[in-house]
Amino acid sequence: MSAPTSASAALAGLFRTCPTTGLKVHKDADALIKANAVAATVALLIGGIAAILVLLTRWQTVHLLSDEQFYRWLTIHGMNMLIFFIIFFEMAILYFASAVLLNCRVPAPKVGWVAFGLMVFGALMVEWTMFTGRADVLFTSYVPLRAHPLFYLGVILFAVGAILVTVIFFATLVVAKREETYTGSVPLVTFGGITAAIIAAITLGHGAAIYIPTFLWSLGIMNVDPQVYRLVWWGLGHSSQQINVAAMVAIWYLLGALTVGSVVVNEKISRTAFVLYIAFISMASAHHLLVDPGFGPSWKIVNTSYFMYMAVLASMLHGFTVPAGVEMGMRLRGHTQGLFGWLRRAPWHDPGFSSLVLSVVVFGFVGGITGVTFGTEQINIVAHNTLRIPGHFHATVVSGTGRRWRSTASRGSSRTSSRSVCSSSRCR
Amino acid sequence: MYKTGLTAPQGVWWKPVHKSEKIWFTISFVWCLILFAMMPLWHLRGGQNPTGIRARVEPSAYLARVTQFIGDYGTGEFESGIPVVAPPPGAEVYLLASQYQWMPVLKLQQGAEYTLHLSSLDVNHGFNLYPFNVNFQVVPGYDYGLRVTPTEAGDYRIVCNEFCGVGHHLMVGKVLVEPAGSADAATPSATTAGGGQ
Numbered sequence: 001m002s003a004p005t006s007a008s009a010a011l012a013g014l015f016r017t018c019p020t021t022g023l024k025v026h027k028d029a030d031a032l033i034k035a036n037a038v039a040a041t042v043a044l045l046i047g048g049i050a051a052i053l054v055l056l057t058r059w060q061t062v063h064l065l066s067d068e069q070f071y072r073w074l075t076i077h078g079m080n081m082l083i084f085f086i087i088f089f090e091m092a093i094l095y096f097a098s099a100v101l102l103n104c105r106v107p108a109p110k111v112g113w114v115a116f117g118l119m120v121f122g123a124l125m126v127e128w129t130m131f132t133g134r135a136d137v138l139f140t141s142y143v144p145l146r147a148h149p150l151f152y153l154g155v156i157l158f159a160v161g162a163i164l165v166t167v168i169f170f171a172t173l174v175v176a177k178r179e180e181t182y183t184g185s186v187p188l189v190t191f192g193g194i195t196a197a198i199i200a201a202i203t204l205g206h207g208a209a210i211y212i213p214t215f216l217w218s219l220g221i222m223n224v225d226p227q228v229y230r231l232v233w234w235g236l237g238h239s240s241q242q243i244n245v246a247a248m249v250a251i252w253y254l255l256g257a258l259t260v261g262s263v264v265v266n267e268k269i270s271r272t273a274f275v276l277y278i279a280f281i282s283m284a285s286a287h288h289l290l291v292d293p294g295f296g297p298s299w300k301i302v303n304t305s306y307f308m309y310m311a312v313l314a315s316m317l318h319g320f321t322v323p324a325g326v327e328m329g330m331r332l333r334g335h336t337q338g339l340f341g342w343l344r345r346a347p348w349h350d351p352g353f354s355s356l357v358l359s360v361v362v363f364g365f366v367g368g369i370t371g372v373t374f375g376t377e378q379i380n381i382v383a384h385n386t387l388r389i390p391g392h393f394h395a396t397v398v399s400g401t402g403r404r405w406r407s408t409a410s411r412g413s414s415r416t417s418s419r420s421v422c423s424s425s426r427c428r
Numbered sequence: 429m430y431k432t433g434l435t436a437p438q439g440v441w442w443k444p445v446h447k448s449e450k451i452w453f454t455i456s457f458v459w460c461l462i463l464f465a466m467m468p469l470w471h472l473r474g475g476q477n478p479t480g481i482r483a484r485v486e487p488s489a490y491l492a493r494v495t496q497f498i499g500d501y502g503t504g505e506f507e508s509g510i511p512v513v514a515p516p517p518g519a520e521v522y523l524l525a526s527q528y529q530w531m532p533v534l535k536l537q538q539g540a541e542y543t544l545h546l547s548s549l550d551v552n553h554g555f556n557l558y559p560f561n562v563n564f565q566v567v568p569g570y571d572y573g574l575r576v577t578p579t580e581a582g583d584y585r586i587v588c589n590e591f592c593g594v595g596h597h598l599m600v601g602k603v604l605v606e607p608a609g610s611a612d613a614a615t616p617s618a619t620t621a622g623g624g625q
Contacts, residue, residue, distance in 0.1 A: 023434075068594050101434060138591045142552045144568065145593065185441060188433035226552060226567050253433030263430035267441035269449050270433075291478040292565045293546070293572035297471060300478075305467040309460040316456035320449065328430065372463070378470055381478055384563040385554045385589040 014105065028109035029099035033092045035116055040088035040405070043123070047080030071138065076130050078139025081397065082237075083155070084123050086244050087162055089405055090196060091119070093247045094169040097193025102186065104176035112168055118161030125154030140237065143214055143229040152215035159207040159236075166197045166204070188264050188271065189257075192250025195274040200243045202282050206235030227294035238285035241393070244401055245315070246277050248363070251404050252322045252356060259353040260346060262322075262329035270321050276314035283307035287375035291384045297377075304375050312372055319364045326356075355403045363400030370395060478564065481543070481573030490524065490547045490571060497522040498532050507533045507602060520573075521545060523586075523601070525553035525566045527593050530586045530601025538581045538608040546572045554590030557603065563589060581607040 015024045050073045056064040057073075065073060099106045106112055129135040134148035141147055173194070176182060186194070210224075210232040217224045253270070256262030264270055286303035289295055330342035337345075347353045370392040374383040383389060431437060445453070471477055485493075498511050501519065505512040512533045515521050517540030524531040526549035536542060546555055548568040555564040564572060586601035 067597065071591065071594060071596070102436075136594065140591075142590070145551045145591075182436045184436040184438035187436050192433075225569065227570055230552075230565075230567070250433075257432035257434045261432060264433050264437075265430075266443065266445050266449055267437055268443060269445055269453070271441075289565075291563055293480070293482045293567055293570040296482070297477070297479040301468050301471060305464050309464050312463075313456050313460045316459075317449075317453065320452045320456075324448070325433075329432075332430065376463075377467055377478060378474055378476055381476055381563055382561050384565070385556065386561065386563065 018100070023100055024103050026099050026105045028112070029095050029106045032106065032109065032112045032116065033095045033100075036088050036092040036095070039116075039120060039123075040085050040092065043080045043084035043088060044402075044405070046127070047077050047085055050074070050077035050080065068133070068136065071136050072130065072133060075136060075138050076127075079126060079130065082139055082393075083158070083240065086240060086397070086401060087158070088119065089401070090200065090243050090247050091116075091162060091165045093251065094165055094193055094197055094200075097190045097196075097250060098169050098172035098176070101190045101193075102172070102176040103181040104172055104179065106168060107171045107175045108168060111164060115161040115164035115168070118164070119158050120161075122154040122157030122159075122161060125150050125157065129154065140233065141214075142233075143217065143224045143226050146218060149215055149218040152211050152218055156208065156211045156215060159204045159211065162200065163204045163208075166200045169193070169197045185267075188267060189250045189254045191271055192246055192253065192274055195277055196243050196246040196250065198278050199239060199246055199281065203236055203239035203243055206232055206239060210236060227292065230289060230292060231294070234285045234288040235282065238288060239282050241396065242277070242281045242284075244397075245281070246274065248359070248400055248404050249274070249315075249318045249322070251408060252318070252360060253325070255352055255356040255404075255408065256322060256326050256329065259350055259356065260326055260329045261333060262325040262327075263332065265321055265324045265328060269317055273314040273317040273321070276310055276317075279310070280307045280314075281311040284311050284375065287380065290375075290377050290380040300377055304377065308372075308375055312368075315364070315368055319360065319368075322360060351406070352408075355406055359400050359403040362403070363396055367392060367396035367400055478574075480575065481571075483571045483573070484569060485547055485571040487547070487549050487568055490522070491549055493545075494522045494524040494531060502532070503535065510602075512604075515542065517541065519543075523555075524549060525555070525588065525592075525599075526550055528588070528595035528599035530588075530599065533602045533604070535604045535606065536578050538578050538605050540608075541575060541577045544574045544576045546574070551592050552590045553588050553592050553599070556587040556589040558585040558587045560584070565590065578603075578605040581605045 014027050016027060016030065017023070018025050053065060053073045054070065054077055056062045057070045095106065095112075098104065126135070129148045129151040135141070135151040137145045137147045137151070141151070173186070173190075185191075210229060213222060213224050214229065216222045253262075253264070283303045284307060286295075286300065287308065290300055290304060326346070327342050330346060335342045335345040346357075370388070373379055374388060374392060471479070497515070497520070498513055501513045501515045503512045503514050510529065510531060510533050512535055514535040517537055519542060521534060521536075521542045522545045523534065524547065546564060546566045547570060548566045550568060552568070553566040555566050556562070564574065566572065582605050584603040584605065586603060588596055588599035592599065
């Protein structure tokens with residue numbers, strides 16, 4: 001690691017050295033990362049309890065909940081998992097990928113806390129409407145199915161908070177460049193974080209564009225066309241999962257580096273793949289509208305065929321470069337026996353590594369392949385709104401994001417494995 | 429010379445790509461092009477596409493069309509209070525989704541082509557023809573006209589697959605397909621559905 005070049009002695013007291021990565025961590029960044037990660041964990045817990053209740057109801061012999069309660073808990077499950085858990089976690093990653101990896105301070109920590117406060121307040125507002133039965137509208141909340149106005153307002157506040165964090169993220173990049181806390185180009189993991197932040201800005205823009213009119217509609221002030229809602233809402237609903245894709249791939253590179261000292265085989269390929277995400281992945285959200293009445297065949301085909309497959313290409317590249325980086329990292333550390341010696345000798349006992357492998361395999365194969373298949377116009381006639389769809393996104397969110405979250409958490413908390421990381425840092 | 433993803437690369441990182449990555453990129457890109465070609469190709473050559481006749485319609489106007497349709501071709505029979513309608517081959521068929529029922533019950537003939545119109549009176553609904561598993565989104569304010577040909581006789585259900593409220597799971601409609609040229613008992617097993625246009 002290159003040492004910070006211009007961090008003054010006065011600033012030094014604001015940093016601590018991370019025992020896992022050896023990186024210098026700004027204390028405000030540290031606190032903001034922890035706060036966001038804890039909030040993500042709480043959302044995961046609530047969503048997880050809801051998942052058990054939903055499951056015990058779908059299991060016909062138990063059939064635990066009444067009809068009304070079932071849809072209520074299903075709403076709670078969806079919002080907590082797909083919005084609160086994921087986005088709080090991404091916020092923690094954004095602070096990490098900017099301030100920590102670039103040895104930089106967070107330029108406006110107070111704004112960071114305001115943003116966190118807004119997100120928590122908005123989330124609590126949404127939780128209140130859901131738990132009190134004022135928003136039995138599921139995660140999608142398709143207009144004109146009506147929820148309490150505070151449900152929509154809560155989502156808006158949450159989105160505004162998240163937008164503030166992405167602004168702080170970009171500000172951190174500017175400050176790091178100006179204060180020369182690093183030299184050369186940003187590290188690949190930060191580059192992935194930038195990708196996630198750009199997609200987040202697009203996503204949250206869609207969120208504001210649809211939830212503000214919907215909030216006004218819920219107050220009786222204006223009308224929202226149900227088909228327009230579906231179009232713009234999926235710019236939030238699926239794109240929020242695309243923030244997740246970009247951030248997750250960044251974390252794959254991070255975990256590879258931390259666990260086995262995996263290397264970046266070619267910066268050009270990996271970075272170009274991230275740029276493909278930015279350019280094409282938002283249009284892929286159109287696959288939710290393949291059997292909708294409001295759009296013509298050319299619109300559907302262009303968005304889900306041409307544009308989506310360019311984003312798929314990016315994932316194919318990462319699916320190659322991440323394992324390739326692990327292999328080369330292992331080989332550089334001397335595990336060169338045979339074709340698969342590096343794989344056999346990999347630290348499978350380390351949750352950070354085994355989770356990384358499972359995350360790549362399950363997310364990439366089960367999640368990715370089902371996603372690409374269902375996004376086809378003709379196959380979508382069979383798959384649309386059936387249990388195949390939860391099957392797809394549980395493979396991505398549970399096995400991909402959830403596993404990545406656990407592995408990253410285990411990375412941050414495990415002291416024993418930190419020793420193996422320090423030894424691996426030699427080959428950086 | 430190799431760095432991890434946590435280290436800032438110095439100088440120019442736009443460097444020639446390793447052979448293995450080049451091969452992989454080529455395979456992936458060609459595969460993407462095949463996928464890219466298949467969707468439009470299948471759209472033109474395939475038998476099942478979600479494209480139909482699409483138009484805006486006021487829910488009240490659509491309700492009037494459904495009422496007219498029931499009046500024109502109603503058989504006078506009822507199933508659970510829902511009128512049974514037997515339109516002639518080639519007819520415009522109007523199906524109305526509302527919380528929580530499909531109106532009316534359709535009696536169609538095997539092998540005949542119909543234009544099936546879908547719309548909703550209130551919120552989003554989902555058209556799922558069970559057990560064929562043919563799915564279309566039903567959006568209020570939009571008339572979705574699909575050219576369909578029932579290929580197999582039988583007794584089918586329309587299951588709502590878009591959450592529409594607390595009675596969502598009770599929203600089940602019915603389509604009866606009579607065998608071509610006979611009034612025999614319908615065979616429930618089937619292989620392919622006559623999808624949209």
